[in-house]
Amino acid sequence: GAVVSQHPSWVICKSGTSVKIECRSLDFQATTMFWYRQFPKQSLMLMATSNEGSKATYEQGVEKDKFLINHASLTLSTLTVTSAHPEDSSFYICSAAGTRNSYEQYFGPGTRLTVT
Amino acid sequence: DAKTTQPPSMDCAEGRAANLPCNHSTISGNEYVYWYRQIHSQGPQYIIHGLKNNETNEMASLIITEDRKSSTLILPHATLRDTAVYYCIVGYSTLTFGKGTMLLVSP
Numbered sequence: 441g442a443v444v445s446q447h448p449s450w451v452i453c454k455s456g457t458s459v460k461i462e463c464r465s466l467d468f469q470a471t472t473m474f475w476y477r478q479f480p481k482q483s484l485m486l487m488a489t490s491n492e493g494s495k496a497t498y499e500q501g502v503e504k505d506k507f508l509i510n511h512a513s514l515t516l517s518t519l520t521v522t523s524a525h526p527e528d529s530s531f532y533i534c535s536a537a538g539t540r541n542s543y544e545q546y547f548g549p550g551t552r553l554t555v556t
Numbered sequence: 557d558a559k560t561t562q563p564p565s566m567d568c569a570e571g572r573a574a575n576l577p578c579n580h581s582t583i584s585g586n587e588y589v590y591w592y593r594q595i596h597s598q599g600p601q602y603i604i605h606g607l608k609n610n611e612t613n614e615m616a617s618l619i620i621t622e623d624r625k626s627s628t629l630i631l632p633h634a635t636l637r638d639t640a641v642y643y644c645i646v647g648y649s650t651l652t653f654g655k656g657t658m659l660l661v662s663p
Contacts, residue, residue, distance in 0.1 A: 484653040533599045545651060547599035
């Protein structure tokens with residue numbers, strides 16, 4: 441159980457365009473979802489926390505107008521990278537915490553974004 | 557969240573127990589100890605967590621010292637598929653990932 445999917449698994453886009461990444465909890469309801477970014481050979485960095493039906497809480501230094509997060513249902517959260525630039529190229533990973541046991545976060549497989 | 561200290565890398569022979577240490581001397585009373593691992597280019601995988609007592613599940617055992625200032629993750633019979641970066645994290649509902657320990661399991 442506790443499966444989280446992400447779509448797409450990888451995407452290449454041109455500079456200036458926007459990209460949407462979906463994160464779904466497949467077999468449980470996630471009241472809270474998290475978005476992380478990981479650059480090569482570095483650790484995961486938390487970007488934002490979103491609770492279903494509420495505005496996301498962004499970590500310091502993360503531009504909320506650039507990284508739009510929507511958590512409209514208990515099984516879906518989306519991250520939109522607006523006006524992407526090459527420096528936004530990274531591995532984006534979401535995680536979800538279930539209602540019954542919020543201490544455990546279940547991670548998606550990640551989305552590799554390359555901006556050319 | 558409290559900070560953790562882990563060795564950057566460890567080696568283990570296949571079939572042997574892997575004992576991964578973690579220091580978290582500034583842990584506060586309501587913070588849990590979590591262990592996750594990340595295989596290359598994949599999302600992290602939850603392993604185990606604990607508050608005060610030792611814990612065991614199908615993947616691993618977690619030993620937490622009585623003063624809670626350190627812990628050890630034990631993989632009882634390491635396999636090649638256990639090669640990954642292991643993260644020890646202390647906190648409550650949000651996770652702050654450090655650099656972790658790169659565990660290399662060799663034949």
